[in-house]
Amino acid sequence: xxxxxxxxxxxxxxxxxxxxxxxxxxxxxxxxxxxxxxxxxxxxxxxxxxxxxxxxxxxxxxxxxxxxxxxxxxxxxxxxxxxxxxxxxxxxxxxxxxxxxxxxxxxxxxxxxxxxxxxxxxxxxxxxxxxxxxxxxxxxxxxxxxxxxxxxxxxxxxxxxxxxxxxxxxxxxxxxxxxxxxxxxxxxxxxxxxxxxxxxxxxxxxxxxxxxxxxxxxxxxxxxxxxxxxxxxxxxxxxxxxxxxxxxxxxxxxxxxxxxxxxxxxxxxxxxxxxxxxxxxxxxxxxxxxxxxxxxxxxxxxxxxxxxxxxxxxxxx
Ligand code: GLN
Numbered sequence: 244x245x246x247x248x249x250x251x252x253x254x255x256x257x258x259x260x261x262x263x264x265x266x267x268x269x270x271x272x273x274x275x276x277x278x279x280x281x282x283x284x285x286x287x288x289x290x291x292x293x294x295x296x297x298x299x300x301x302x303x304x305x306x307x308x309x310x311x312x313x314x315x316x317x318x319x320x321x322x323x324x325x326x327x328x329x330x331x332x333x334x335x336x337x338x339x340x341x342x343x344x345x346x347x348x349x350x351x352x353x354x355x356x357x358x359x360x361x362x363x364x365x366x367x368x369x370x371x372x373x374x375x376x377x378x379x380x381x382x383x384x385x386x387x388x389x390x391x392x393x394x395x396x397x398x399x400x401x402x403x404x405x406x407x408x409x410x411x412x413x414x415x416x417x418x419x420x421x422x423x424x425x426x427x428x429x430x431x432x433x434x435x436x437x438x439x440x441x442x443x444x445x446x447x448x449x450x451x452x453x454x455x456x457x458x459x460x461x462x463x464x465x466x467x468x469x470x471x472x473x474x475x476x477x478x479x480x481x482x483x484x485x486x487x488x489x490x491x492x493x494x495x496x497x498x499x500x501x502x503x504x505x506x507x508x509x510x511x512x513x514x515x516x517x518x519x520x521x522x523x524x525x526x527x528x529x530x531x532x533x534x535x536x537x538x539x540x541x542x543x544x545x546x547x548x549x550x551x552x553x554x555x556x557x558x559x560x
Pocket of ligand 1: 312313314315345364410417418442445509510511512536
């Protein structure tokens with residue numbers, strides 16, 4: 244079944260019902276505790292925000308509560324890096340699902356320090372390093388935050404410094420990944436500087452509404468709206484969506500594609516940005532994570548949304 248003419252009102256009913264049904268859920272997973280600042284977030288929170296091609300924003304739940312976007316930032320940094328250096332980025336990072344946890348180190352040695360994809364930590368650190376080359380860390384952080392603010396159309400978006408510092412103080416595994424890649428020649432900057440930028444991009448605080456707005460360029464083939472201002476090329480937007488579909492949920496990527504059928508990117512703060520190409524950009528958040536580090540309730544909400552709207556990319560459009 245396709246719903247190309249799904250009205251805003253019908254969509255509002257669907258979004259509201261999903262939030263109401265999930266409010267009763269006791270199985271919310273567990274909040275990430277390895278970043279001390281994230282361990283104290285209330286797992287009862289939930290938000291779903293959907294932006295339509297007309298620019299309507301449909302919200303349910305805590306859509307104006309900020310959260311740490313964590314690995315969802317990897318999508319924005321990838322777009323910045325591709326905009327800066329184009330295809331040459333792909334000599335430093337692959338485009339294959341890893342089938343391993345987000346912070347895994349095992350494949351790096353076998354594959355000579357070239358991470359499998361830009362969405363596992365090693366790959367994202369390599370992409371951040373590419374953005375940093377030629378800039379001061381503060382400037383590189385500025386480029387990434389400015390990109391996010393521009394795509395969301397919201398200058399109030401900020402970095403939560405306490406989260407960045409909390410992760411910097413405890414990020415031993417990311418330090419290992421960065422040093423390992425530096426040794427293979429796949430980082431060009433000082434690993435500590437690259438990690439500083441990486442932790443700051445992960446610590447960007449956004450609401451579900453802001454996240455949905457920031458994802459519009461992926462829903463509309465590189466533009467902020469159908470026929471609107473161009474952010475990146477259509478080809479690049481499609482490539483990023485393909486990577487989100489195949490690699491956006493780490494070793495849960497196959498399951499997410501199977502259940503939801505939309506490109507999506509998760510973060511350990513509990514956010515998922517999902518894209519229904521041509522139809523909607525979706526920000527969803529609930530802090531409790533499943534066993535592979537993806538938001539339990541946000542994954543479920545997106546599955547319900549895709550089912551009820553017919554938005555799966557595998558459905559005939
Ligand atoms: N900042 C987190 C880390 O590097 C991001 C991981 C995630 O969101 N999956 O561990």
